[in-house]
């Protein structure tokens with residue numbers, strides 16, 4: 286995605302924000318939901334990224350959004366992930382962020398970054 | 401604007417073998433009509449293609465060695481020696497001997513670029529302290545100011561201008577050791593001889609093509625203080641024979657016109673990590689080799705390097721001692737460099753006043769012109785056209801075999817797809833596609849025959 290935005294000529298600052306937000310969402314799908322898929326849509330004025338997983342879902346989204354809140358297992362922490370800053374970072378680096386989640390079904394995180 | 405890069409091709413030697421196109425970090429090379437050609441907007445002078453080419457068809461365009469004896473005597477010639485030069489010579493050569501040999505070759509003045517390096521270290525320490533204070537006072541996020549990135553390697557700066565534009569504000573924004581030393585030399589000579597600063601020719605002995613390019617297209621300044629750039633490997637034999645003639649070491653301070661040796665801090669800059677180790681921080685990272693540099697810049701851009709204050713990326717393995725225009729292999733060079741650094745530290749301990757004086761000179765001047773982004777990775781100046789082109793590119797790519805064989809002259813199938821979209825190549829440049837095409841034509845002819 287980063288390469289694509291670079292080739293199109295999007296402002297470096299926006300590319301950086303989109304890349305950071307997407308990375309955090311992908312990492313979450315990997316550590317909390319054993320993987321998922323990414324759908325990237327590029328519009329003339331923005332990029333829309335959806336990270337979709339079929340994991341356990343998030344029971345309390347407000348709590349999950351809190352800085353430092355994490356249920357990451359120790360193994361993930363040992364690898365340097367799971368500091369509870371992922372979702373807050375997505376919020377910080379995106380223009381819009383939406384979490385659709387259902388316990389037991391999965392989670393979709395939608396991120397919009399304007400150019 | 402002058403030439404954008406200094407790496408060039410000798411067409412007669414080029415066999416069109418495609419070895420170079422694969423290793424180029426910016427995909428700047430294509431083989432067309434059996435010869436390699438370099439896209440001058442994309443070449444960052446890393447020298448990978450010089451190292452890879454089995455036919456020695458790539459070289460750096462540097463200045464020819466001057467005739468120092470018949471030169472107009474009113475124009476003194478000064479030469480600047482990068483610290484990496486020393487590592488080209490083994491014991492018993494010392495820095496003083498190498499400096500003396502430059503006078504023997506015919507230069508009127510000799511300066512060590514290590515002087516400028518010391519000035520850079522000093523100013524960089526100040527900048528780190530300023531930025532730390534800014535973050536501590538809450539004025540800025542850690543990740544928006546740190547890590548600071550060394551701008552000493554011009555290849556890295558050009559790479560950032562082209563592919564990591566968001567990192568431009570992280571670059572250390574002042575002159576390189578070479579520029580600083582050249583400015584210092586010009587003033588020093590002008591005052592010693594009471595002549596105009598413009599009436600002096602300054603030569604730099606370069607370990608790499610990129611240092612030559614920045615004398616033509618300077619970073620952050622209108623004009624470089626360096627007039628001519630000589631390829632280190634061209635001058636090497638001359639130094640070697642001068643050294644052999646005079647194996648006896650003499651104290652450099654007794655040399656006519658010599659300003660004195662730089663301290664050990666500046667000498668250390670020759671090796672990867674040498675610059676970073678002179679700064680007051682242990683939160684630094686030194687990366688060498690252009691492909692490693694690329695992966696670290698990716699990490700920085702994505703804010704994945706937490707807690708690092710300074711990054712020193714060097715295009716070349718081992719740092720400047722591994723420059724494409726050097727002679728000695730980087731492993732021997734590194735071992736030798738250790739000897740030179742050790743000797744510099746010993747000298748300093750013996751007579752500190754003599755060696756530490758350059759360290760405190762406020763010589764580093766800030767860039768006057770903001771560094772611009774290079775947009776040559778962009779498919780089109782217009783974002784909508786660029787999006788269309790990107791889509792076409794993806795569509796073409798799906799039809800290509802995906803072997804990345806390079807036979808078409810482009811490094812990858814994706815690069816060929818891009819060339820087709822930009823009107824610089826045809827689908828039938830792909831040999832697999834061409835075969836399909838020929839088979840189809842043959843079939844059509846068969847049908848006609850029937």
Ligand SMILES: Nc1ncnc2c1ncn2[C@@H]1O[C@H](COP(=O)(O)OP(=O)(O)O)[C@@H](O)[C@H]1O
Pocket residue numbers: 313314317318338340341342343349350354355356357366367368369370371372373392
């Ligand atoms: N895709 C997801 N599926 C299930 N739970 C998630 C997902 N993303 C985030 N969470 C929950 O939200 C918490 C906070 O997420 P985040 O802020 O990224 O911190 P971290 O990933 O470091 O734990 C996680 O610990 C986890 O409990």
Ligand code: SF4
Pocket residue numbers: 407423424425426427428429438442443444445446447448449450
């Ligand atoms: S010097 Fe480096 S960037 Fe330039 S063409 Fe050669 S490999 Fe590519």
Ligand code: SF4
Pocket residue numbers: 446552553554555556607608609610611714715716719720721722723724
């Ligand atoms: S690492 Fe040193 S020698 Fe190599 S390209 Fe950069 S400045 Fe030149």
Ligand SMILES: [Mg+2]
Pocket residue numbers: 309312313367368369370371372
């Ligand atoms: Mg996370």
